[in-house]
Amino acid sequence: MGQKNLNVQTLRTFISVARLNSMVAASSEVHLTQSAISQQIKAFETSLNVKLFKRSGRSLELTSSGRALLTKAEEFVRLNDEFWADVQGETSRTHIRLGVTFDLAAIFVSSTLSHFTENHPSVDVSIQCGTTTELKSKLKSNSVDVAIVLEADKPVEGIYLSREQLHWMGSSKTPTEGTRPLQVAFISEECAFRTVVESALDSRNIPWSSFFTDRSFDAARAAVKTGFAVTTWLESTARLNPDIEVVDAALPPLPSFNLVLYDGKSCPDTLVESLTRHLQESLA
Secondary structure, eight states, rough: OOOOOOOHHHHHHHHHHHHHTTTHHHHHHTTTOOOHHHHHHHHHHHTSSOOOOEOOOOEEEEOHHHHHHHHHHHHHHHHHHHHHHHHHHHOOOEEEEEEEEGGGHHHHIIIIIIHHHOOOOTTEEEEEEEEEHHHHHHHHHHHHHHHEEEESSOOSSSEEEEEEEEEEEETOOSSSSSSOOOEEEEEEOTTTHHHHHHHHHHHHHHOOEEEEEEOHHHHHHHHHTTOOOOEEEHHHHTTOOOOOOEEEEGOOOOEEEEEEEEOOOOOOOOHHHHHHHHHHHHOO
């Protein structure tokens, strides 16, 4: 059997789609059309004789074969880039794959990451979004290097970053009282806030109905802004969205949550320590 060669660009496309869970989102990152990406992935699956992705609603998820290949693909691309950097005499770059929950992504992109990359110009940071459960799983499978998640209880193993109050968010158009059930928007069924939110509503005998936005923070935000639903955000997320109102007075009290960092030990300790300091300072 003749030797087969891997195409690095195909691997980059595969990694991008896997990280963003979308060919549309990956198109701008790898500078290819959605059609070209689809053809590239299909040809790659054919050459490997495996199915790499499965559809979940509007998103793409890795199959078990895809997850097994992802770590190897990332390592292959990293070695390729290091090889060319050495040959061309460039400064070696480090890549940190940061996993954050959907509602925290805007916070870190808007403040922490810009300061962190200014202090570490040779470090590239990519963000993967997911639920707390998903990110912990990705950390175990080495799909992310560092994960920042939400936990109601005091962390036992992770690095404590901050504790923030959870707020009800709505608009002047949102009916918090009435005959119809209160629509509550969640980004996904595994949202870390879901259990405490539902318990709080049940404690006041408030009729409610869950509204899931298929992992889209923007869709949940739009549903709240138009008055269709309420949702729950942490204090820092609420500050970034001044056009969405805090409506705590009309609904049951909610608890606070811990922001916790988990280190997969795949990046230099000094970088993780620096990232932790930047996070703690920006959340203070």
